[in-house]
Amino acid sequence: MMLTRRTADGLWVSGLLLPAVLTVVYFFLYPMFVLCLTSLHSAAGLSLVHYTDILAKPRYRKSLFDTVFLSVTVTLVTLAISTLLSMVLVRWEFPFKRLYQALITFPLSFPGVVVGFMIIILFGKTGVIPNVSTRVTGKPILQIAYTNWGLFLAYLYFSIPKVTMTMVGSVHKLDFRLEEAARSLGATPGVAFRRVVLPALSPALVSAGALCFATSMSAFGTAFTLAQNISVLPVLMYTEYTLSFQIEAASAMAITLGAITLLFNYAYRTIGERGQAGA
Amino acid sequence: MAHLAMNRLTKQYTKSVYAVRELSLEVQKGETMVLVGPSGCGKTTTLRITAGLEVPTSGRVLFGDKDVTSLPPERRGVGMVFQNYALFANMTVAQNIAFGLEMRGASRDRIQRQVTSMMNMMGIAELAARKPAQLSGGQQQRVAFARALAIEPEYLLLDEPLTALDAKLRDNLRVELARLLKELNITALYVTHDLTEAMALGDRIAVMNDGRIQQCDTPRQIYHNPANAFVAGFIGRTNCYRGQLKPSHEGNGLAVDLGFAILPVPDDPGAREVVVIFRPEDLRIAAPQEKPHLVARITDVLFLGARIRGIGRLANEEEIIIDLENTANVRPGDNVGFCLYPGKIVVRSADGET
Amino acid sequence: MVLFVVVLVSAFLIVPVFISIIGSFSEYWGLRIFEKGLTLKWYAYVWENYSHTIKYSVIIAAATVAIDILLGVPAAYALSKARSRWAGALEDVISIPVAIPGIAIALALIQTHRYLSGSWLFIVVGHVVFTMPLMLRAVTAALRTAKLAVMEEAAASLGAGRRARLLRVVVPNVRDAIVAGALMVLTMSLGEFNLTFFLYTPLTMTMPVGLYESYASLRLEIGSAYTALFLLLTIPLMTLIQYLGSEKIEGRGF
Numbered sequence: 025m026m027l028t029r030r031t032a033d034g035l036w037v038s039g040l041l042l043p044a045v046l047t048v049v050y051f052f053l054y055p056m057f058v059l060c061l062t063s064l065h066s067a068a069g070l071s072l073v074h075y076t077d078i079l080a081k082p083r084y085r086k087s088l089f090d091t092v093f094l095s096v097t098v099t100l101v102t103l104a105i106s107t108l109l110s111m112v113l114v115r116w117e118f119p120f121k122r123l124y125q126a127l128i129t130f131p132l133s134f135p136g137v138v139v140g141f142m143i144i145i146l147f148g149k150t151g152v153i154p155n156v157s158t159r160v161t162g163k164p165i166l167q168i169a170y171t172n173w174g175l176f177l178a179y180l181y182f183s184i185p186k187v188t189m190t191m192v193g194s195v196h197k198l199d200f201r202l203e204e205a206a207r208s209l210g211a212t213p214g215v216a217f218r219r220v221v222l223p224a225l226s227p228a229l230v231s232a233g234a235l236c237f238a239t240s241m242s243a244f245g246t247a248f249t250l251a252q253n254i255s256v257l258p259v260l261m262y263t264e265y266t267l268s269f270q271i272e273a274a275s276a277m278a279i280t281l282g283a284i285t286l287l288f289n290y291a292y293r294t295i296g297e298r299g300q301a302g303a
Numbered sequence: 304m305a306h307l308a309m310n311r312l313t314k315q316y317t318k319s320v321y322a323v324r325e326l327s328l329e330v331q332k333g334e335t336m337v338l339v340g341p342s343g344c345g346k347t348t349t350l351r352i353t354a355g356l357e358v359p360t361s362g363r364v365l366f367g368d369k370d371v372t373s374l375p376p377e378r379r380g381v382g383m384v385f386q387n388y389a390l391f392a393n394m395t396v397a398q399n400i401a402f403g404l405e406m407r408g409a410s411r412d413r414i415q416r417q418v419t420s421m422m423n424m425m426g427i428a429e430l431a432a433r434k435p436a437q438l439s440g441g442q443q444q445r446v447a448f449a450r451a452l453a454i455e456p457e458y459l460l461l462d463e464p465l466t467a468l469d470a471k472l473r474d475n476l477r478v479e480l481a482r483l484l485k486e487l488n489i490t491a492l493y494v495t496h497d498l499t500e501a502m503a504l505g506d507r508i509a510v511m512n513d514g515r516i517q518q519c520d521t522p523r524q525i526y527h528n529p530a531n532a533f534v535a536g537f538i539g540r541t542n543c544y545r546g547q548l549k550p551s552h553e554g555n556g557l558a559v560d561l562g563f564a565i566l567p568v569p570d571d572p573g574a575r576e577v578v579v580i581f582r583p584e585d586l587r588i589a590a591p592q593e594k595p596h597l598v599a600r601i602t603d604v605l606f607l608g609a610r611i612r613g614i615g616r617l618a619n620e621e622e623i624i625i626d627l628e629n630t631a632n633v634r635p636g637d638n639v640g641f642c643l644y645p646g647k648i649v650v651r652s653a654d655g656e657t
Numbered sequence: 658m659v660l661f662v663v664v665l666v667s668a669f670l671i672v673p674v675f676i677s678i679i680g681s682f683s684e685y686w687g688l689r690i691f692e693k694g695l696t697l698k699w700y701a702y703v704w705e706n707y708s709h710t711i712k713y714s715v716i717i718a719a720a721t722v723a724i725d726i727l728l729g730v731p732a733a734y735a736l737s738k739a740r741s742r743w744a745g746a747l748e749d750v751i752s753i754p755v756a757i758p759g760i761a762i763a764l765a766l767i768q769t770h771r772y773l774s775g776s777w778l779f780i781v782v783g784h785v786v787f788t789m790p791l792m793l794r795a796v797t798a799a800l801r802t803a804k805l806a807v808m809e810e811a812a813a814s815l816g817a818g819r820r821a822r823l824l825r826v827v828v829p830n831v832r833d834a835i836v837a838g839a840l841m842v843l844t845m846s847l848g849e850f851n852l853t854f855f856l857y858t859p860l861t862m863t864m865p866v867g868l869y870e871s872y873a874s875l876r877l878e879i880g881s882a883y884t885a886l887f888l889l890l891t892i893p894l895m896t897l898i899q900y901l902g903s904e905k906i907e908g909r910g911f
Contacts, residue, residue, distance in 0.1 A: 242758035
């Protein structure tokens with residue numbers, strides 16, 4: 025059988041793709057499908073009960089709300105700080121700037137547990153801040169590593185570098201002449217920032233915010249290391265699975281988290297690209 | 304039997320978009336055939352089909368008596384030089400040149416000898432260990448040639464090899480290239496949009512437009528006997544006018560009524576609506592006692608060194624271009640009568656293309 | 658005012674890393690930090706008790722990179738050649754795992770491939786699933802440059818078949834992209850915790866898991882020493898990546 029050139033080319037291309045595709049199918053798509061099935065499994069056949077439980081059962085509901093609340097606040101604060109930081113990085117010149125930039129992006133490579141540890145170092149029982157303040161004032165302050173505030177700070181610790189780096193590109197693209205025009209017309213720096221810069225950055229802010237939210241919702245290691253009072257959804261999923269053997273509930277939580285992060289990642293990508301095209 | 308032949312090649316992309324239409328061409332052994340034409344005329348597509356880089360919708364490509372239409376490029380045994388050289392960035396010059404021989408499983412010894420011989424022939428022996436990124440445009444071009452010729456192919460295909468070079472380099476290399484093609488006596492298919500290149504390098508030229516060959520002939524023939532208005536226009540600055548064929552008032556023969564003049568023509572183009580073509584240098588100023596063939600009002604005079612170019616308006620306001628000796632005495636505003644040199648007029652059917 | 662915030666935030670991010678590293682050399686963690694002198698005993702402790710985690714982390718990361726290259730480079734090449742819409746869709750499908758939390762992927766894997774549990778290969782599988790898109794993207798970007806397409810045509814005209822073109826022309830010219838991708842994959846694999854935590858056993862512990870253990874149950878000095886060792890491994894990689902100029906560091910879950 026003589027193959028036409030087109031068919032032979034097609035076979036070659038498919039052959040090259042096959043190992044990667046098979047891997048993704050067998051080790052990702054198929055398991056995710058099974059996970060879905062498990063989450064829908066109940067004594068009475070297929071049912072959404074495990075999903076509704078997340079809202080129905082008080083413990084689950086609290087975890088969901090706590091996680092969302094934490095993620096939203098972290099996102100908002102991070103956006104504010106990161107915008108500032110990214111503008112500094114783009115517009116200021118100072119010695120050792122490259123070193124500085126490298127230093128504040130190192131946390132990007134830290135696993136969540138290490139981020140938790142950094143918070144412990146700063147705010148733990150024998151952390152730096154309590155120790156120093158004991159020396160100075162006789163009383164330790166901010167021993168908050170294992171509290172909700174500690175968790176919040178930990179989430180900031182990994183979000184700020186990530187969002188800053190995402191924003192730097194968009195800040196680069198800002199036309200500073202627009203701000204100069206505003207200033208020449210009498211606007212103070214603050215007003216110019218509010219009325220000229222922020223609107224121009226808004227697509228970047230929204231898309232970076234989406235990314236930040238998705239990351240915070242699905243963060244596990246950090247919470248596992250630090251949280252005592254609140255139980256974020258990823259950790260709840262873990263405990264339900266390993267301690268209570270509630271595999272269906274855990275699966276439903278996993279799918280829910282997956283859907284949320286997928287959605288927000290998609291938003292990050294599409295809004296980000298639209299922003300790039302417009303800018 | 305032609306050494307290289309294309310038989311009714313057609314390349315169709317959509318219902319109405321054709322790159323090449325029923326193109327047939329024969330190239331003799333050792334001949335350099337140049338495909339020339341404006342952008343989009345299908346010359347590059349034709350070359351790529353010959354190389355096997357594109358598959359025609361219908362038609363055949365023949366190497367001698369062998370139908371190679373369905374052979375993939377790696378089995379055709381042609382040497383190809385690309386417009387932007389396409390040198391392998393990860394290999395040295397020597398490795399680039401050796402590549403084709405390696406693919407053919409030649410012995411280390413033979414590769415060595417052949418590579419050295421090619422580099423000497425192209426004058427690049429001292430560049431053997433450099434990478435393409437370290438070479439100038441002209442050097443890269445020589446390497447591209449050496450690489451294509453190293454495998455001693457029966458056919459050489461060249462896709463606008465000089466277009467990427469700057470003008471001065473292009474002129475120099477054109478001369479070298481012409482000499483090289485002559486010496487090697489290889490059958491070559493050469494694509495360019497530059498007419499001067501085509502005229503200088505081609506044993507025969509195929510002028511293409513809209514996917515078809517308009518005329519295939521020696522450079523001299525094409526220049527003096529363009530087959531239609533398109534070819535005439537493409538070949539260079541020319542004067543080209545529409546008119547109607549009539550019997551000549553002076554008794555025997557035919558004439559064409561152009562509106563601004565009636566000119567006798569030597570042969571019958573077989574249609575009533577015709578175009579008449581003559582070159583700027585085919586006119587001279589009419590002597591005082593002569594009856595001029597046409598009269599023009601000069602609007603511009605350009606000094607071109609060896610010649611003077613006059614631009615004028617005819618009675619019907621059409622433009623005419625005349626090249627004269629630089630001693631000619633014409634000035635803008637003059638009304639001047641001109642005569643055509645005998646036999647210098649070409650008449651073709653106005654129904655444009657073949 | 659702006660300066661104050663910037664300094665505060667920068668200090669917040671940078672200071673604990675250095676303090677931790679400094680503290681790892683001290684006998685006693687506390688305000689009188691160097692009063693009792695310098696010591697390496699915490700490092701010795703870490704080495705005695707956790708050196709196997711370093712070994713496993715490295716093995717798993719290396720295996721992940723190797724598999725990513727073997728699967729991802731041909732796939733990237735194939736995708737760059739395919740002209741149909743399927744190519745874009747396929748690339749998107751392969752990239753979905755990046756947007757899914759590691760814990761979800763892990764839970765899914767546990768339920769379907771239980772036969773792998775207990776082996777370090779299980780962890781490799783998880784790592785490959787979410788790092789391969791990275792390698793794919795890095796190589797695809799490099800392949801899209803037009804020059805490569807013409808080089809392939811030239812190679813074909815010189816007699817190179819499909820395999821020869823791939824191995825002799827395409828791969829050498831995307832070598833830089835492969836290296837950049839490999840570095841990113843290494844960094845992500847070494848630092849991966851969420852997914853790994855679900856799939857590990859005490860016999861196949863990686864560094865992040867070991868780090869967690871030490872943070873939860875041991876002294877700050879030991880945690881610091883262990884963290885310092887971890888940073889020793891990952892910071893050079895990060896520096897190399899920055900040096901080679903990869904702009905987007907998307908990172909993974911925390």
